[in-house]
Amino acid sequence: MKKSLSLPRILTIACLVLLAVMVQLISMGALPFIDNYMIRVLNLCAVYAILGLSMNLVNGFTGMFSLGQAGFMAVGAYVTALFAMTPEVKERVFYLEPIEEWLGAIHMPFIVALLLGGLAAAVLSFFIGFPVLRLKGDYLAIATLGFAEIIRIIFLNLQTITNGAMGVKNIPPTADIRWCFAVLTLMVVFMLRLINSSYGRAFKAIRDDEIAAEAMGINLFKHKMMSFILSSFIAGIGGGLMASVVSAITPNLFRFTLAYDILLIVVLGGQGSITGTVVSAFVITAAKEWLRWLDAGFSLGPITVPEIAGLRMVIFSVLLMVIILFYRQGFFGSREFSWEGLFNIFRPKKKGDKKEAA
Amino acid sequence: MSETTAARRVLHTEAATMRFGGVTAVNNLNVEVFEGEIVALIGPNGAGKTTAFNLITGVYTPTEGKVFFAPGRSGEAPQAETEITGKKADAITRMGMARTFQNIRLFKTQTVFENILIGQHLHIKSGLFSAVLGIGHKEEKAMRERADELLQLLGLDHVRNEPCASLPYGLQRKLEIARALATNPTLLLLDEPAAGMNPQETVELTDFIRDIRSRFSLSVLMIEHHMDLVMDISDRIYVLDFGQTIAAGTPAEIQNNPRVIEAYLGVDADA
Ligand SMILES: Nc1ncnc2c1ncn2[C@@H]1O[C@H](COP(=O)(O)OP(=O)(O)OP(=O)(O)O)[C@@H](O)[C@H]1O
Ligand SMILES: [Mg+2]
Numbered sequence: 001m002k003k004s005l006s007l008p009r010i011l012t013i014a015c016l017v018l019l020a021v022m023v024q025l026i027s028m029g030a031l032p033f034i035d036n037y038m039i040r041v042l043n044l045c046a047v048y049a050i051l052g053l054s055m056n057l058v059n060g061f062t063g064m065f066s067l068g069q070a071g072f073m074a075v076g077a078y079v080t081a082l083f084a085m086t087p088e089v090k091e092r093v094f095y096l097e098p099i100e101e102w103l104g105a106i107h108m109p110f111i112v113a114l115l116l117g118g119l120a121a122a123v124l125s126f127f128i129g130f131p132v133l134r135l136k137g138d139y140l141a142i143a144t145l146g147f148a149e150i151i152r153i154i155f156l157n158l159q160t161i162t163n164g165a166m167g168v169k170n171i172p173p174t175a176d177i178r179w180c181f182a183v184l185t186l187m188v189v190f191m192l193r194l195i196n197s198s199y200g201r202a203f204k205a206i207r208d209d210e211i212a213a214e215a216m217g218i219n220l221f222k223h224k225m226m227s228f229i230l231s232s233f234i235a236g237i238g239g240g241l242m243a244s245v246v247s248a249i250t251p252n253l254f255r256f257t258l259a260y261d262i263l264l265i266v267v268l269g270g271q272g273s274i275t276g277t278v279v280s281a282f283v284i285t286a287a288k289e290w291l292r293w294l295d296a297g298f299s300l301g302p303i304t305v306p307e308i309a310g311l312r313m314v315i316f317s318v319l320l321m322v323i324i325l326f327y328r329q330g331f332f333g334s335r336e337f338s339w340e341g342l343f344n345i346f347r348p349k350k351k352g353d354k355k356e357a358a
Numbered sequence: 359m360s361e362t363t364a365a366r367r368v369l370h371t372e373a374a375t376m377r378f379g380g381v382t383a384v385n386n387l388n389v390e391v392f393e394g395e396i397v398a399l400i401g402p403n404g405a406g407k408t409t410a411f412n413l414i415t416g417v418y419t420p421t422e423g424k425v426f427f428a429p430g431r432s433g434e435a436p437q438a439e440t441e442i443t444g445k446k447a448d449a450i451t452r453m454g455m456a457r458t459f460q461n462i463r464l465f466k467t468q469t470v471f472e473n474i475l476i477g478q479h480l481h482i483k484s485g486l487f488s489a490v491l492g493i494g495h496k497e498e499k500a501m502r503e504r505a506d507e508l509l510q511l512l513g514l515d516h517v518r519n520e521p522c523a524s525l526p527y528g529l530q531r532k533l534e535i536a537r538a539l540a541t542n543p544t545l546l547l548l549d550e551p552a553a554g555m556n557p558q559e560t561v562e563l564t565d566f567i568r569d570i571r572s573r574f575s576l577s578v579l580m581i582e583h584h585m586d587l588v589m590d591i592s593d594r595i596y597v598l599d600f601g602q603t604i605a606a607g608t609p610a611e612i613q614n615n616p617r618v619i620e621a622y623l624g625v626d627a628d629a
Contacts, residue, residue, distance in 0.1 A: 190490065197489040198479050198498065205465045205476045212463035215415065217451035217480030217541055226486055272467075334467060 008339035016185070023181045039177050041289045043245045046180035047238055049281035050187050052265040053274065054234035059263075060271030060334070061195060062227040063207025065141040067259045068128070069235050071148030074155060074254035075124055076117035076236025077243035078162055081171040082106070083113035084244070089170050096166065097159050110174035114240040121236025122229050124151075133224045145256055156251040167250030168243075175244035183241060184278075187234060191274050192336075194230070203227050207272075264320050268330050276332030288312060365392040366428065368436055368545050368577045369414070369455075374423035376406070376413050376601075383409040385601040387423070389579070391545065393436065396571060396578040398588045400612075401598035402621060407581045408460055410598070411547055414579075415457050416447035429453035430544045432574045452480050456538035457547035460581070462530050466523045470514060470533055473522050474505040477540025505540065511573070512536045512566075528559045532566070539574060546570075548580040552587055560584050564591050589613065597621065 025031050026039060034042075051069060058066045082090070083106055090104050098104070108116075132143040155162045162168070194200045202223050205213040214220055243249050265284055269276030294315065297307035305311075323330060335341075369391040376384040384406040391397045399407050413420045424443045430436030431454050442450055451457075465473050478501045484494025509515040514536055517525060522533055531551055538546060551567070552560045564587050571578055582588045588595065589609040597605040597612060599621040605612055612618055 193490045193492070197486075198475065198482050198484075198501065199486050199489055201468070201472060201476050202479045204468065205479075208465040208467055209463045211417070211447075212459065212465065213476075214447045215417075215451060215457055215459075215463075216477050216537070217448045218476075219446075219448045 011339050019181065019185075023177055027177050040245070041286055043175070043177055043180045044242075044289075045282040045285040046177075046184040047242045047245060048262070048265060048285045049184050049278045050238040050241065051235060051262045052269065052277035052281045053187050053191050054231045054238060055259075055262045056266045056269075056271065056274070056277045057191065057194075057203075057234070058227055058231040060266060060273070060277075061200065061207060062203040062224060063210075064133075064224060064227070065137055066144045066228065066231075067141050067256070067263070068125075068144030068148045068232075069262050070254040070256060070258040071144075071151035072121040072125060072232040072235035073239030073242065073258065074148075074151055074251065075121045076114075076239030077249050077254070078117075078155060078168070079120045079236070080110075080113045080117035080240030081168050081243040081249060082161075083108050083116055084110045084172050084174065085168070085170070086172075093169050094160070094163050096163070099163070100160050103161060110172065110244065114175075114237060117240035118233045118236035121239070122233040125229050125232030126225070129225050129228045133221060133228060145259065148254070148256060148259065152251045152254050155254075162251070165250065165252075167248060167253075169248040171243050171247045171249070173244060173247055175241045180241060180245065183237065187237070188274060188278065195274070199223070199226065204272075264316060266330075267320065268323055270330030270332035270334060272334030273330070273332035273336060275335070275337040276330055280331055284316070288316070291315070365394065366436060367392050367439065368428045369579065370426050370439075371410075371414065371420075372424040372426070374410070374413055374420045374425060376409050376418060377421045382601050384413065384420075384598075387598075387603060389414075389596055389603075391577050391579050393577055394571070394575070395593045396567065396580065396591050398592040398595045399579065399581045399598065400583070400585075400588055400595060401604075404600075405598040406601040407598055408549055409601075411457060411549055411579075411581065415455060415547060416442065416445050416450040419444040427453060427455060427545070429455075431542045432539075432544055432576060434544075436544050448480070451541055451543075454542070454544040455547065456541045456543035456545075458531070458534040458538055458549055458551060460549040460553065462534055464522045464530060464534060464537070466521075468522060469519050470522050470525070471505055471509065471518045473533060473537050474508055474540045475501055477537040478504065478542075480541055508536055508540055512539075512570075527554050531555070531563075535566075535570070539570065543574075543576065545577050545579065548578065548582075550581050550583060552582060552584045555584075560587055563587065567591060 026034050051073065055069050058064050082103060086107050087104055090099050128147050132140060132147065135143055156165055158164070202213070202218050205216065205218060206220060206223055210220060265281045266277055268284065269280030291312040294312040295307070295309055298305055367390055369389070371387050371389045374384060374387040375382065387410055389399070389410070399410060401407055409418070412418045414425055420443060424441055426439045427442045427450070428436040428439045436454070442453070465476060468476065482489070482497065484497050488494040489498070506515070509518055512532065514529070514533060517529060522530065525533065535548065535551065548567070552563050555563060567578065568591065570576060592609055595607065595609060595612045596603055597618050604617045604621055605615045607615070
């Protein structure tokens with residue numbers, strides 16, 4: 001049963017190679033129609049896709065309503081930023097009150113800092129998980145949201161560690177487009193493998209029916225904890241990348257509205273679909289940027305809309321409501337992209353097709 | 359199969375009682391199941407049968423009393439009896455007791471095959487990362503092979519890749535039993551396995567239960583309303599009414615027990 005080189009496999013590899021070439025060309029500036037602004041948007045798309053995957057793991061695949069993402073991102077972002085910055089830059093950034101000596105002296109390669117950021121978020125989620133993962137539904141959402149706010153407030157007040165409300169600036173812009181897309185690809189592969197492993201099936205079993213899952217010998221708390229920790233690790237990595245992409249972070253960046261943005265991506269894409277999350281992260285993040293003109297005021301023929309800050313967010317919120325009211329499955333439901341599925345669209349439907357394809 | 363020599367006891371409850379606020383759903387329950395037996399738990403609606411299952415399988419902790427179980431896996435000799443009162447449901451399943459539900463609880467977004475795979479997750483040896491990184495691919499392969507074996511054995515292989523929610527009712531019930539068997543139990547608890555089945559399916563189910571009992575060396579405790587099935591298949595029967603055990607014995611003894619007849623037919627008109 002060695003499926004060494006089937007057609008779908010070849011196509012997948014070809015697409016990955018194509019993506020790698022494109023990303024390399026973009027980062028070399030060889031594609032003149034893609035300017036720095038667009039690169040920045042693409043980076044953000046990738047980061048939001050990673051964050052969406054993180055939330056989808058817990059919410060979409062394990063069926064826990066958790067909204068703590070912003071808090072874990074903040075941890076990842078600050079740890080990555082502070083560990084990757086050079087001591088000199090840190091000294092300049094912390095001009096109001098000097099940074100703690102030990103932290104000021106630390107300097108490590110970006111990849112190590114990023115991993116530590118993810119790990120820090122994971123460790124924190126382990127401790128938060130103990131009290132909150134016993135809760136269900138709305139209670140879990142409220143508790144996780146609360147913890148995220150607590151983390152933000154703590155960061156706001158740890159002047160000598162986080163530079164308080166002024167935040168951290170001049171974070172090394174190591175995470176270029178190659179980084180962002182490489183990490184995203186890794187995360188997608190990881191998620192696909194996880195979801196199709198026995199543990200992933202256990203997560204989905206818990207989502208479908210907790211009582212039945214428990215009757216199948218699945219330890220609910222242990223598996224929820226695994227999902228929560230992995231999700232937080234991914235959120236921490238996403239936060240670390242984001243810090244490097246945007247180069248300046250403040251605690252206010254990690255308000256609960258951030259969790260809402262990610263929730264929008266996950267719900268629109270389809271809870272329980274990795275494909276859906278990635279697609280909707282790109283669509284929404286890009287659309288949000290390109291719809292900035294809505295906020296600036298515009299005229300539609302005779303109607304002139306004045307400048308309304310946040311009009312595009314209103315539009316997105318309305319979109320979310322419409323989806324939730326009429327189209328709860330999102331773009332993809334819990335389906336995933338597959339080459340077979342794609343071929344089947346273009347092939348006339350015949351009975352018994354399904355079996356041949358298997 | 360009346361017991362001659364001292365068969366090993368795999369399950370017993372000791373004065374198990376379950377109260378919900380003012381309602382005593384199960385009162386002073388003393389059930390015994392011996393190795394290889396099929397034991398039925400019958401009684402009118404609301405008698406407390408499902409509640410009895412729930413306190414045996416760890417869904418509830420009994421308000422009073424104790425539950426004992428001789429753990430072990432199918433095909434191996436069960437171990438000495440241990441108390442399982444208050445243990446969690448998943449831990450009890452891992453000890454070798456599996457169940458089905460009155461209102462079918464399949465993993466409805468999953469296929470038939472995946473439902474069976476999930477039933478095997480409790481025995482997984484690979485850790486999370488070896489499973490994800492593919493280091494544990496041998497175990498995954500073994501799980502898949504065993505799932506296919508089980509499906510074939512139970513006659514479900516023709517619906518292997520169907521989403522379980524699309525199966526007809528009878529097959530869903532069967533799949534739920536198959537999923538319970540995937541956990542490799544020594545004791546199987548079935549909550550109304552014939553509910554919603556037509557007479558033909560019920561007869562088939564009777565054979566099916568007998569078959570899996572011997573094939574998987576199981577002991578079975580079963581709640582059932584179809585009296586033909588119960589009388590045909592059971593070695594012993596317990597009758598509950600309003601939480602009380604009003605009778606216990608062989609099918610013949612139960613059929614002629616006046617209290618049972620009364621409980622089922624309501625208060626006797628000429629009493
Ligand atoms: N979680 C609960 N909370 C409160 N009351 C309960 C609970 N579970 C069961 N009961 C009550 O306990 C009694 C017994 O219920 P149970 O479901 O065990 O009956 P049953 O014998 O399985 O009936 P049926 O044949 O209808 O399935 C009922 O009066 C029921 O309302
Ligand atoms: Mg019942």
